Amino acid sequence: MKIRKIPIGMLQENCYFVSDENGETAVIDPGDEADRLLGLLQSGGMTPRCILLTHGHFDHVGAAAALAERYHCPVYLHEADRALPARLTGGPLPQTRALHEGDELAVGALRFRVLETPGHSAGSVSLLCGDALFSGDTIFAGGSWGRTDFPGGSEPALRISLRRLAALPPQTRVFPGHGPETTIAAERACDPFMMK
Numbered sequence: 001m002k003i004r005k006i007p008i009g010m011l012q013e014n015c016y017f018v019s020d021e022n023g024e025t026a027v028i029d030p031g032d033e034a035d036r037l038l039g040l041l042q043s044g045g046m047t048p049r050c051i052l053l054t055h056g057h058f059d060h061v062g063a064a065a066a067l068a069e070r071y072h073c074p075v076y077l078h079e080a081d082r083a084l085p086a087r088l089t090g091g092p093l094p095q096t097r098a099l100h101e102g103d104e105l106a107v108g109a110l111r112f113r114v115l116e117t118p119g120h121s122a123g124s125v126s127l128l129c130g131d132a133l134f135s136g137d138t139i140f141a142g143g144s145w146g147r148t149d150f151p152g153g154s155e156p157a158l159r160i161s162l163r164r165l166a167a168l169p170p171q172t173r174v175f176p177g178h179g180p181e182t183t184i185a186a187e188r189a190c191d192p193f194m195m196k
Helices: 035-045 063-071 079-083 155-166 184-190
Strands: 001-010 015-018 024-028 048-050 076-080 097-099 104-107 110-114 125-129 130-134 173-176
Touching: 001 035, 015 035, 015 130, 015 173, 024 035, 024 104, 024 110, 035 063, 048 063, 048 104, 063 076, 076 079, 110 155, 155 184
Parallel strands: 024 048, 048 076, 076 097, 130 173
Antiparallel strands: 001 015, 015 024, 104 110, 110 125, 125 130
């Protein structure tokens, strides 16, 4: 598995290209700069097979429609975030397929398992592929997490989601929606909601 992180947009949201050895690629959270992302995909010899959205906020979904149109690939989003107001999504969302707890999505040789992790939004999900967790804004490095004061957010739900992620193997690598990579072990050591 090859993981490429591309910080994009004014909020420096992390878009990820996750590819197998043949270049079959899942694009996670393409939030902005569609032309740049398209150029990187082409120059890297990657073939997007799907677009996976960890939640529906504008800084994570802004370039999804353009990439889906160019590559004729499906866009996945938890159905609870289809109801987010346009001020949070940045406008109409692209046509999406629903993500649910326990879904497994194949992208070439890769397998992504969906974990429902609401709190930052009602439809927030984390995506587990091997020992890599793509957490969106559910968890950030350094004992931090996404805000819960937007419509659909819930601090009690986020606490439950963080405790759930704390149960993953400690060596699990965490690729958040903003900022640097971390691990479950590192977050257990500093995040009060993840401490046992």
